[in-house]
Amino acid sequence: MKTGQSRPGRKPTRESVPLTRALDRGLSILELLAKSPGSSLSDISRDLALSPSTVSRLLNTLCERGFVAQSPETKTFRMGPQAFHVGMVFARQNRLDQIASPILRTFARGIGDTISLCIRDGSDVIYIDQYEGGGTARAVIQIGSRHPLHCTAAGKAMLAWLWDERIRELLGPNELPAMTSKTIRRVDDLLRDLETVRRNGYATDLEELEDGVCCVASPIRSSAGEIVGAVSLSTVAPRLDPDRIKAVGAELLRVTNEISRLIGWIPNGNDRAAPASWDIFYD
Structure with a gap:
C-alpha cells in the first residue's frame, strides 16, 4: 500500500481537530523538556517561539x-514526577508490556545483560520497560528515555519493515544527527543498513548512540504482522563480538517471536524480508 493512501482507523491530525491554545502550548513545553531536560526559560521561549511571559x-x-520541576540552583527546568507517573500508567496499561514482562524478566536473568522493551513515537524510540541481567558489566538506559531511531538497534528494528518513502518522511531530508563518530549520518546509508536488518531479522547499534555501548534488537509483531515494538539487549562493547551478536540475535528472535505469537501474530515464513503494508503509528 502506498504511504499516501488513507489507512483504517487513522487518528485525526492536528489540522483537523480544534486545539485549546494554552493546553497545546503546555504540551509543547512537556515535549521539549522530554527531549531537552535542563532547558532555561529563555531556551524554551526561543525554541517554541513564545514570549517569555507566556512561557513563564x-x-x-x-x-x-x-x-x-525547576532546579533551585540553575533555575532550569526538567520533567517532574507527575509526568513520570502518567507515563508509567500508560506503560502498565499497555497490553504489550503486560505480556512481555515475564518473558523478558526470565530472558534478562538468563543472558546476563540489560533487556529493554521499546516502542516508536514518530522519529524516536521510547524505552518503556527494562530488565537487568545478573552480569557485572551492564549498560542501563533510563525507562522513559527517548532516542533517535537511526542510531539505536530498537529504532532500526522498528524502521526496517517500513516503506523507504515512509522512512525518508520520518527522518527528513537533512543529514542525521551524529551521536558518536560511528552514527550513520545519511539516510541512503541507513536504508542499506536496514536491508541487512531485514535479512538477519535483528538490528545492531555498534556504539552509534553512545561510545562503549552496543545493542542488538528484534521487532515485535501484532496479529496483523505489523511492527508494534522491539526488544533490545544493551551491553558494554567488549561483550559483543561478531559471534555473540549472531547468538544474541538468534535468542532475541526467539523471544520476540514468542511475544508476537502471544499477541496474535501467526508467522508466514516471509516476515524477515516482507515490508509492513502500513505504518501502525500515526504522527
Missing part, C-alpha cells in the same frame, strides 16, 4: 501540578 505562566502551572 505555563511553567508556573506545570510546576504547580508536578509535571515540571
Whole structure:
C-alpha cells in the first residue's frame, strides 16, 4: 500500500481537530523538556517561539501540578514526577508490556545483560520497560528515555519493515544527527543498513548512540504482522563480538517471536524480508 493512501482507523491530525491554545502550548513545553531536560526559560521561549511571559505562566502551572520541576540552583527546568507517573500508567496499561514482562524478566536473568522493551513515537524510540541481567558489566538506559531511531538497534528494528518513502518522511531530508563518530549520518546509508536488518531479522547499534555501548534488537509483531515494538539487549562493547551478536540475535528472535505469537501474530515464513503494508503509528 502506498504511504499516501488513507489507512483504517487513522487518528485525526492536528489540522483537523480544534486545539485549546494554552493546553497545546503546555504540551509543547512537556515535549521539549522530554527531549531537552535542563532547558532555561529563555531556551524554551526561543525554541517554541513564545514570549517569555507566556512561557513563564505555563511553567508556573506545570510546576504547580508536578509535571515540571525547576532546579533551585540553575533555575532550569526538567520533567517532574507527575509526568513520570502518567507515563508509567500508560506503560502498565499497555497490553504489550503486560505480556512481555515475564518473558523478558526470565530472558534478562538468563543472558546476563540489560533487556529493554521499546516502542516508536514518530522519529524516536521510547524505552518503556527494562530488565537487568545478573552480569557485572551492564549498560542501563533510563525507562522513559527517548532516542533517535537511526542510531539505536530498537529504532532500526522498528524502521526496517517500513516503506523507504515512509522512512525518508520520518527522518527528513537533512543529514542525521551524529551521536558518536560511528552514527550513520545519511539516510541512503541507513536504508542499506536496514536491508541487512531485514535479512538477519535483528538490528545492531555498534556504539552509534553512545561510545562503549552496543545493542542488538528484534521487532515485535501484532496479529496483523505489523511492527508494534522491539526488544533490545544493551551491553558494554567488549561483550559483543561478531559471534555473540549472531547468538544474541538468534535468542532475541526467539523471544520476540514468542511475544508476537502471544499477541496474535501467526508467522508466514516471509516476515524477515516482507515490508509492513502500513505504518501502525500515526504522527
